[in-house]
Amino acid sequence: MLEREGFVTVKQAAKLLDVAPNTVRAWGAAGSISEYRHPVNNYRLYKRNELEELIRMVHQSVRATRNKKPR
Numbered sequence: 288m289l290e291r292e293g294f295v296t297v298k299q300a301a302k303l304l305d306v307a308p309n310t311v312r313a314w315g316a317a318g319s320i321s322e323y324r325h326p327v328n329n330y331r332l333y334k335r336n337e338l339e340e341l342i343r344m345v346h347q348s349v350r351a352t353r354n355k356k357p358r
Contacts, residue, residue: 294323294332303338 301308315322315331320341323332 293335295335295338297331297333300333300338303335304342 295303297308297311300311304311311320311333312331314320315333320333321337323334324330325332
């Protein structure tokens with residue numbers, strides 16, 4: 288049900304971001320990524336579209352850094 292609404296679990300978020308699940312938890316606890324809670328079991332959830340936007344921003348930043356000419 289929650290997947291249809293665009294939510295993913297810690298494990299799915301970690302795979303999408305190519306990091307360890309504990310890294311996802313730490314980023315959520317630090318407020319670096321938005322964390323949501325399952326209404327029944329209180330598990331951590333993340334919005335897929337927010338994670339995909341984070342990936343796009345990182346890729347753009349990397350491209351911009353690579354395209355800078357040395358002074």
